[in-house]
Amino acid sequence: MSTGLGVRNPEVPKEQITVNPNTGQKTVRMGDLEFPPRKVWMKTFGCQMNYHDSERILSHLTDLNFTRTDKVDDADMVLFNTCAIRDLSNNKFYSQLGEMKHAKKKKEDLVVGIGGCVAQTEGKELVKKYKHLDFAFGTDVIDQINDMVFRTYSGDNKFTINSWDRSENFSIETKITHGSPQAFVNIIKGCNKYCTYCIVPYTRGKERSRKKAEVIEDVRKLVEYQGIQEVTLLGQNVNSYGHDNGETLSELIMGLEEINGLQLIRYTTSHPYDVSDELIAVHGTSKKLSNHLHLPVQSGSDGVLKRMHREYTIEHYLGLLEKLRKSNPNIVLSTDIIAGFVNETDEEHRMTLDLLDKAQYDFIYSYAYSMRNNTRASKMEDLLTDDIRGERLREIQKYQLGIQAKIREKLVGNQYRILVEGYGNMGGVKKWRGRTNCNRIVHFLPSSDEQDLQWNWVDVKVTSATALSCQGDLLEVHGRRYPTSK
Numbered sequence: 001m002s003t004g005l006g007v008r009n010p011e012v013p014k015e016q017i018t019v020n021p022n023t024g025q026k027t028v029r030m031g032d033l034e035f036p037p038r039k040v041w042m043k044t045f046g047c048q049m050n051y052h053d054s055e056r057i058l059s060h061l062t063d064l065n066f067t068r069t070d071k072v073d074d075a076d077m078v079l080f081n082t083c084a085i086r087d088l089s090n091n092k093f094y095s096q097l098g099e100m101k102h103a104k105k106k107k108e109d110l111v112v113g114i115g116g117c118v119a120q121t122e123g124k125e126l127v128k129k130y131k132h133l134d135f136a137f138g139t140d141v142i143d144q145i146n147d148m149v150f151r152t153y154s155g156d157n158k159f160t161i162n163s164w165d166r167s168e169n170f171s172i173e174t175k176i177t178h179g180s181p182q183a184f185v186n187i188i189k190g191c192n193k194y195c196t197y198c199i200v201p202y203t204r205g206k207e208r209s210r211k212k213a214e215v216i217e218d219v220r221k222l223v224e225y226q227g228i229q230e231v232t233l234l235g236q237n238v239n240s241y242g243h244d245n246g247e248t249l250s251e252l253i254m255g256l257e258e259i260n261g262l263q264l265i266r267y268t269t270s271h272p273y274d275v276s277d278e279l280i281a282v283h284g285t286s287k288k289l290s291n292h293l294h295l296p297v298q299s300g301s302d303g304v305l306k307r308m309h310r311e312y313t314i315e316h317y318l319g320l321l322e323k324l325r326k327s328n329p330n331i332v333l334s335t336d337i338i339a340g341f342v343n344e345t346d347e348e349h350r351m352t353l354d355l356l357d358k359a360q361y362d363f364i365y366s367y368a369y370s371m372r373n374n375t376r377a378s379k380m381e382d383l384l385t386d387d388i389r390g391e392r393l394r395e396i397q398k399y400q401l402g403i404q405a406k407i408r409e410k411l412v413g414n415q416y417r418i419l420v421e422g423y424g425n426m427g428g429v430k431k432w433r434g435r436t437n438c439n440r441i442v443h444f445l446p447s448s449d450e451q452d453l454q455w456n457w458v459d460v461k462v463t464s465a466t467a468l469s470c471q472g473d474l475l476e477v478h479g480r481r482y483p484t485s486k
């Protein structure tokens with residue numbers, strides 16, 4: 001039986017959906033089972049790939065008469081999409097899973113399921129250990145969610161499906177339910193890098209790319225039928241895109257560039273080892289490629305990079321930044337830093353601070369190293385204490401905030417066209433916020449309280465800035481479609 005992404009279990013009956021023309025009531029049958037309207041509460045942890053997968057799962061579940069609820073107490077089914085990378089998300093997941101034991105006492109027919117990277121590696125043990133957990137599913141079988149829910153409601157629960165996608169082609173269609181003009185589009189799955197601290201190759205499998213023509217057609221449909229104007233191309237290592245079928249990321253970007261109505265192309269996550277000169281050139285020529293690039297470096301020390309098996313040197317990495325800034329002088333760079341990797345010396349730590357000076361990142365994501373079971377680094381004898389890791393992390397963050405504050409001072413007076421993503425209460429005042437092409441957040445006051453600017457393109461002028469965000473004045477509102485003339 002073939003399993004995998006984009007593939008359903010042929011042995012399970014398919015959904016029969018009927019809508020009563022008078023009442024509009026939707027009835028769904030699968031085999032002998034009827035699926036009345038139900039609510040699903042979904043909690044996603046971790047990376048954008050997980051958020052992308054959660055959108056896919058929710059989109060499938062609408063075919064089974066499920067609607068999403070933000071209130072866990074209203075849910076008939078609770079799903080966790082887990083992350084195996086960070087202690088924090090892991091701890092939160094286990095405590096919330098524990099709470100479901102009590103929720104199930106109050107609601108006996110509550111269904112509880114887990115997906116994502118923890119389910120991929122520990123699903124079987126967790127289903128055995130937690131009596132109130134009905135099923136677990138891995139990262140390669142998310143498109144079988146309706147088959148698994150059918151199985152559970154048929155009374156066959158306590159199972160785990162975490163088989164790998166062995167099909168020849170990695171082929172999926174992007175599914176979104178959120179109604180925003182932004183979409184994550186998965187172009188490559190898995191990772192072949194095996195950085196010593198990382199669990200991803202064990203939870204997401206080997207690299208497999210979607211065909212370029214399929215991705216372009218997928219995005220064209222998203223733009224035409226779902227009003228998408230901004231896409232983020234997703235992969236654990238997007239720079240390896242196409243290595244398995246003779247295509248490249250730069251060709252894909254230039255192919256997407258032709259799609260009318262698509263305004264902005266972003267991609268994440270990159271690995272410096274696979275950044276080609278061809279791609280660097282596209283950063284200079286493409287009209288739709290974002291001016292922001294996230295290029296994780298992890299450490300400023302060649303010794304640490306070697307122990308991490310990152311396969312590049314700082315000299316090579318800084319050379320890439322120089323070429324990128326030459327190709328596109330407006331490029332804005334960010335990165336990931338791991339503080340306190342196994343046996344990192346004080347001198348190696350200093351090299352990371354030195355790198356921040358040289359690289360002048362616009363922002364960084366920084367974490368203290370936390371050991372993950374089954375990674376190669378977990379087998380290394382580590383003499384560094386978490387206290388030292390914490391100290392170094394705080395020093396890196398403080399140091400970087402100083403750099404960011406100086407960079408953002410220079411933005412005052414600049415004008416930007418931004419896509420408004422939402423609003424917040426800032427000091428008791430309702431302010432809208434949007435993201436610039438180069439991925440900076442600008443907060444601004446609307447011209448009136450009643451004004452609804454959600455998903456509008458607007459022009460703003462930066463009036464002040466801190467290390468983390470900018471404040472601005474609203475200059476012009478262009479509406480939900482990107483203005484073609486201006």
Ligand code: SF4
Pocket residue numbers: 191192193194195198199200201236237271
């Ligand atoms: S490139 Fe390294 S850190 Fe990134 S997903 Fe692959 S193994 Fe993990």
